[in-house]
Amino acid sequence: MRSASLALLATVALCTPAARGEGPPPKLAFPLACQIGRDCEVQHYVDRDPGPGARDYHCGTRTYQGHNGIDIRLLDMAEQRRGVDVLAAAAGRVARLRDGVPDISIRAPGAPNIANIECGNGVVIDHGGGWETQYCHMARGSLRVKVGDMVIAGQALGKVGLSGDTEFPHLHITVRHAGQVVDPFAPAAPPGSCGAKAPLWTAAAEHALAYKAGAILNAGFAPGPVSMGAVEEAAVGAVSPGSPALVAYVRAIGVDGGDAISLTLFGPDGGVLAQARQPVASYKDQQLVFVGRKRPPAGWAKGTYAAVARIERPGQPPVERRFSLPL
Numbered sequence: 360m361r362s363a364s365l366a367l368l369a370t371v372a373l374c375t376p377a378a379r380g381e382g383p384p385p386k387l388a389f390p391l392a393c394q395i396g397r398d399c400e401v402q403h404y405v406d407r408d409p410g411p412g413a414r415d416y417h418c419g420t421r422t423y424q425g426h427n428g429i430d431i432r433l434l435d436m437a438e439q440r441r442g443v444d445v446l447a448a449a450a451g452r453v454a455r456l457r458d459g460v461p462d463i464s465i466r467a468p469g470a471p472n473i474a475n476i477e478c479g480n481g482v483v484i485d486h487g488g489g490w491e492t493q494y495c496h497m498a499r500g501s502l503r504v505k506v507g508d509m510v511i512a513g514q515a516l517g518k519v520g521l522s523g524d525t526e527f528p529h530l531h532i533t534v535r536h537a538g539q540v541v542d543p544f545a546p547a548a549p550p551g552s553c554g555a556k557a558p559l560w561t562a563a564a565e566h567a568l569a570y571k572a573g574a575i576l577n578a579g580f581a582p583g584p585v586s587m588g589a590v591e592e593a594a595v596g597a598v599s600p601g602s603p604a605l606v607a608y609v610r611a612i613g614v615d616g617g618d619a620i621s622l623t624l625f626g627p628d629g630g631v632l633a634q635a636r637q638p639v640a641s642y643k644d645q646q647l648v649f650v651g652r653k654r655p656p657a658g659w660a661k662g663t664y665a666a667v668a669r670i671e672r673p674g675q676p677p678v679e680r681r682f683s684l685p686l
Contacts, residue, residue, distance in 0.1 A: 385449035385486040387543055388512045389564040390494065390532050391431050391519070392444035399443075400574045402529060402612055402644065403430040405542040409550040416544040417570050418553035420642045421613045427540045428493070428533035429568075432612070433519055434577055437593035439528035442501075444515040445494050448532065448564075451486040453508045460522040462499055478531070479523020482516050489538075495531040496523050527591065534559065544568075573618065573670045575680040576645070577610040580664070585649045600659055600686055605632070606651030607666035609680065616641040619671045620648045627662025627686075659686050 393399035404415035406426040415422040433439050460479045463470050473479070478495035482504060485491050498520030504510060521528050534541045543559040545552065558565055581595040582602035589595045590610050598605060607624045614620065616639060623634040633650040648668070663685045670678040 383488050384536070384541075384546065384559050385451070385490055385492075386561050387448040387492070387534070387559045387564060388446070388561050389567050390446050390448045390492075391530050392446060392515070393431075393433065395431075395567045396574075398438060399431055399433050400576050400612060401429060401568060401571065402432040402527075403428075404544070405429065405540065407542060407545070407548075407550055407552070414551070414553075415570075416542055416548075416553065416555060417572075419570075419572060420615050421572075428495070428531045429543070430529050430531050432527055432529040432576070435591050435593045436521075436528060439498070439519055439521065442498075443519045445482075445497055445517050445519060445530055447484055447510045447512055447514045447516055448492050449484070449486050450511045451484040451491075451509070453482060453504045453506050453510060454485040454491065455483040456502060456504065456506060457481055458499060458502050460499060462521040464521060464526045465524055466526050473524050477524035479525065480517070480520060481523075484510060489536050491535050493533040493535070495533070496520055496525050496529060498522065544570075571613065571678070572672060572675065573611060573613040573615070573678055575609050575668055575670065575678060576612045577608075578666070578668060578680050578682045579608060580666070580682075580684045581606045581608055581649070581651075583651075585647065587645070587647050590647065598684060598686065600661075602654065602659075604651050604653050605659065605664060605684075605686075606649050607633075607668075607682075608647065608649035609668040611646045611648070611668075611670055611678075612644060614639045614643050614646050614670060615672070617673060620646060621669045621671060622648050622650050623667050624650050624652065625665045625667075627660050627664060632664075661686060 404422045406413045406422045408414040413424045480497040481495040483493045498518040501518035534543045545556040548556040580598045585608040618639040621636040624632045626632050632652045635650045665683040668680045
């Protein structure tokens with residue numbers, strides 16, 4: 360489930376600014392009106408592997424072949440429908456844009472042909488000195504700028520959508536210098552190298568975008584079995600004292616082969632009601648895990664039910680999420 364976010368003006372080579380003539384790079388602010396870890400997460404990074412493989416700037420697997428930008432993903436379609444602003448990462452002039460592409464997953468029945476409009480609705484900002492940023496998959500009709508407009512860092516350009524070559528609501532942002540893709544986490548590093556090197560982000564954006572080997576995107580409770588589609592639509596249903604079951608669920612993203620996702624459901628007395636540990640055989644953009652218990656004959660005990668989810672990776676501290684539900 361990897362969205363191929365191609366450019367309005369396509370380039371695929373990953374180069375360093377020093378190799379292409381000088382121009383002072385912009386400092387890039389965080390480009391979305393959301394908070395990493397609360398209502399959005401990074402899904403994919405730039406592919407730094409110069410060959411047929413794919414590696415992100417940490418030499419991890421959170422990218423795919425030829426991916427030319429950063430994907431920042433919203434929690435679900437309900438969040439997208441509420442409206443999340445795409446923000447200019449730096450001051451500049453609107454050089455190009457596109458609007459009118461419908462917001463629909465490429466996996467949906469009847470999805471239109473998106474050949475040559477893979478970016479969907481988007482904006483390109485010229486920052487001078489050969490530098491530009493491009494913003495893709497924006498919502499149809501949401502663009503607030505026109506070609507030639509001067510914008511400042513943090514100015515709203517439009518809203519996150521589901522247009523172009525994508526299956527989930529997110530912003531794809533690409534940075535270029537002299538027409539070639541630049542990884543904003545390591546702009547001067549040779550292709551294939553690992554580690555952040557003189558990133559283009561502001562200090563605040565760099566802190567927000569700190570690398571995660573994996574993340575828990577969604578967590579909650581449901582009255583029965585959960586599907587990926589229901590989580591994406593925020594339609595899992597609410598739990599009440601009369602619910603036939605109590606199910607805890609998580610959707611993890613960026614998990615790799617050798618990882619394991621564990622999930623434990625606790626009752627109000629602290630006792631374990633259900634638990635599972637699911638090994639991950641190979642890289643997964645997203646993985647859904649849920650565990651639960653049918654309602655006991657005497658009904659649900661009053662109190663607070665809790666769950667703990669962990670992404671376990673050998674040699675690394677686990678990624679953990681705790682969440683609870685009063686009944």
